[in-house]
Amino acid sequence: MEWATEIEYFKWLCAKVMYVLHPTPSLTHWNLLRILHSTEFVWLLSGDDNRVQDGLELRDEFIYDTTFPKNGPRVIPVPSGTKASVFEVLLALARRAEFITDDRAQDWFWEFLENLDLSGFDDSEEIDPADVAEILDRFIWRTYNRNGEGGIFPLKNPRSDQRDVELWYQLAAYIRENDRMS
Numbered sequence: 001m002e003w004a005t006e007i008e009y010f011k012w013l014c015a016k017v018m019y020v021l022h023p024t025p026s027l028t029h030w031n032l033l034r035i036l037h038s039t040e041f042v043w044l045l046s047g048d049d050n051r052v053q054d055g056l057e058l059r060d061e062f063i064y065d066t067t068f069p070k071n072g073p074r075v076i077p078v079p080s081g082t083k084a085s086v087f088e089v090l091l092a093l094a095r096r097a098e099f100i101t102d103d104r105a106q107d108w109f110w111e112f113l114e115n116l117d118l119s120g121f122d123d124s125e126e127i128d129p130a131d132v133a134e135i136l137d138r139f140i141w142r143t144y145n146r147n148g149e150g151g152i153f154p155l156k157n158p159r160s161d162q163r164d165v166e167l168w169y170q171l172a173a174y175i176r177e178n179d180r181m182s
């Protein structure tokens with residue numbers, strides 16, 4: 001993806017999750033979102049490749065949204081690559097969660113960040129990328145606790161080791177345990 005398009009795409013992703021009620025720098029998370037977007041999501045379990053594909057499909061949606069604006073078509077280079085960022089995977093998974101619950105994708109996204117202990121990394125002070133990388137590594141490489149604590153779907157009563165469960169089924173168990181079905 002060309003640099004200018006990459007910036008447009010990042011802003012497009014941010015618009016999907018940012019709360020406009022909190023526009024001050026002390027309550028935004030631009031720097032955190034940049035780190036999430038620059039970090040590759042690596043799938044380890046069969047089935048999590050579907051979450052990568054969901055994230056990559058956001059690029060198609062971006063191209064559609066930006067290629068056919070109200071004032072006529074314009075040419076946008078097609079994003080390339082088959083690697084999805086953590087940002088893309090989390091947003092795509094949040095959209096799936098929205099589909100099966102009454103909660104908005106935006107809210108799910110921030111709940112995921114809260115569960116990862118990332119929501120406190122706002123722009124009110126400088127973020128140490130190494131601190132964020134350590135948390136993301138724990139999530140990506142599944143070194144969180146057996147019950148999912150340290151990941152995006154902590155459970156009080158897991159039926160199995162959540163490190164061995166694909167994200168889709170972790171989401172389903174999380175929704176069930178928290179009584180969030182629509």
